[in-house]
Amino acid sequence: MAAPTLLDRAAGLAGAAGAELLRRLQHVRLPGAGQASTTDDPGTAARRWRAVTVLRPPAEVGTGADLPAPLAALGERVEVRVTPAPGDRGSELAARFREPAGEEDLGRLRAALREAKQLLEVGEVLRVDPQPHGRRAGTPQGAALEGAAASAGKEGVL
Amino acid sequence: MRAATWTGVNEVSVETVPDPQILNDHDVILRVRRTTTCGSDLHLIGGYIPAMRAGDVLGHEFMGEVVEVGRGVRHRRVGDRVVVNSFVACGSCWYCRQELYSLCDNGNPNPGITEGLWGQSPGGCIGYSHAMGGYAGSHAEYVRVPYADVGAFVVPDEVSDDRALFASDAVSTGWTGADLAGTKPGDVVAVWGAGGVGQMAARAAMLLGAERVLVVDRVPERLAQVREHVGAGTIDYSQTDVLAELREATGGRGPDVCIEAVGMEAHSPGVHGVYDQVKQQLRLQTGRSSAVREAVLACRKGGSVFVLGVFAGLVDKFPLGAVMNKGLTLRGAQVHGQRYTPRILEHMARGELVTEHLATHVMPLEEAPRGYQLFKDKEDGCVRAVFTP
Structure with missing residues (x-):
């Protein structure tokens, strides 16, 4: 195999490892690192409601096909609950899969909730790519970080 | 354009990189007039915050002139001389409405990294690693500023560039x-x-x-x-x-x-x-x-x-x-700059808040590696190295 192909493959593996590391971070049981679902088994964690609080009244959040597009795109696979948030904080927008869901599904749901919140509060989803940058050295650490950053919108405690 | 980048632990280079683009309607592009080293950059450069990718543009404390505005920008215009807060805050979420701008729910496009570490994600910060959003920094000829109506403040005529610069973050x-x-x-x-x-x-x-x-x-x-x-x-x-x-x-x-x-x-x-x-x-x-x-x-x-x-x-x-x-x-707390900058600029205009003395070493952007070395080692009385792209 040609050297550049090998390097590309190594970088791809490192990127995937970075994304996986980020995915696992929330399940790590170390003091101060990893905060969510640490005592849930994956099945229980997957069934939980995942929620964002949106500074908009419930009537503006919508229902069904009127939900913000990223959430509406998940269709009937998810059930959505919108309730008033206490203390004039707007609405609690929660969603969960009706059927057992895998990590990829949960990642899509996290990203959809975050994007829905941004659309409701700001009117657009914040982008960061493409950004100016200099020469990227092809190191495994760098590729792992890129993988983690690329998946960061789909991961976290949500 | 030219930009100062992190290229490895304790390594800073100046490279030619692509110009920034308007990516969101609320963005502006700034021509950077002053941008300064900050002590918190040293944590990035030294590898203490391991979320930098080789080639990332450094810098989060800066001021300059608006050269391009997104179509959603209402209060900033081409030609405005502005100082920009380092934290990226939407101005619309509950935290921003409480004036806790560095806690903005919507300012960090990479929330999964910091949520995993801290349980919640604060806002993003320009030029401060992929954990804080992955934004390209200000040690460059041009920089993109998201949510510009919220985080870019017009500098009064009485306040010089050298003074206004530090309203961005230090003050x-x-x-x-x-x-x-x-x-x-x-x-x-x-x-x-x-x-x-x-x-x-x-x-x-x-x-x-x-x-x-x-x-x-x-x-x-x-x-x-x-x-x-x-x-x-x-x-x-x-x-x-x-x-x-x-x-x-x-x-x-x-x-x-x-x-x-x-x-x-x-x-x-x-x-x-x-x-x-x-x-x-x-x-x-x-x-x-x-x-x-x-x-x-x-x-x-x-x-x-x-x-x-x-x-x-x-x-x-x-x-x-x-x-x-x-x-x-x-x-x-991280800095809630948007909350205090108007008051700070008023104090600066009245001469009650002076900052020029902090800029002990002012130099062209091309000398950024030397500037960081002076700053890190506190050589030659360096308090802040300021670059003039």
Whole structure:
């Protein structure tokens, strides 16, 4: 195999490892690192409601096909609950899969909730790519970080 | 365009990189006129915050001229001379409406990284690693500013570029600490760290009515700046016992407000310093917190301790017993710059807040690697290296 192909493959593996590391971070049981679902088994964690609080009244959040597009795109696979948030904080927008869901599904749901919140509060989803940058050295650490950053919108405690 | 980039641990280069683009309707593009090194950059450069990718553009404290505006921008125009807050805040979420801008729910496009570490994600920060959003920094000829109506402030004509620059972060961070620590008229305030942020925390405390302000450091030139330009008293911790000095200065009570403006690479003499260095290098703690420890022990009963220096993870030997038994209020924050910048610019315009002395070394962007070396080593009296792209 040609050297550049090998390097590309190594970088791809490192990127995937970075994304996986980020995915696992929330399940790590170390003091101060990893905060969510640490005592849930994956099945229980997957069934939980995942929620964002949106500074908009419930009537503006919508229902069904009127939900913000990223959430509406998940269709009937998810059930959505919108309730008033206490203390004039707007609405609690929660969603969960009706059927057992895998990590990829949960990642899509996290990203959809975050994007829905941004659309409701700001009117657009914040982008960061493409950004100016200099020469990227092809190191495994760098590729792992890129993988983690690329998946960061789909991961976290949500 | 030319930009100063992080290329590896303790390596900064100047490279040719693509120009930034408008990516969102609320963006502007700025031609950078002044951009400065900040102590918190050293945590990135030294690898203490391992979320930098080789080639990332550094810099988060800057001002310049608007050259392009997104179609959703309402209050900024091409040609405006503006200073920009380092934290990216939408202005619309609950946190922004509470004026806790650095906690913005929508400012960090990479929330999964910091949520996993801290349980929640704060806002993003320009030029401050992929953990804080992955935004390209300001040590460049041009920089993209998201949510420009919220975070870019027009500089009054009476305020020079050199003065306005530090409203971006050093002054607004200092003001965040002094205000949220609860500084009020009559208070005695102690500040650990005489860098740009520490000096400005001291000045903010004075403008908020503190009766007496004392700044703790060991670098003679910085302590001299505190006395000459800030008007506060100083304590050289390499020459005296800080806790004893503070007891003497406060009738035995201790300061009402203690502001730590040092961060995760705190220096301390003696066995404690060696202990912290070894534990940090072995990755058994991520920060050296000697200044915070001293602040907690110095603070009067029922007083307030504010952690303003940057920490990323875990620290050791934290005197939690003193916090509890002395009834202290312990608080921390990144900078809520959008909350304080209008007031800061007014003080600057009236000559009540001067910052030009912080810029001890002004140089072209091409000399950024030398500027960071001077700044890191505190050589030649360097307090801040400022670049003029």
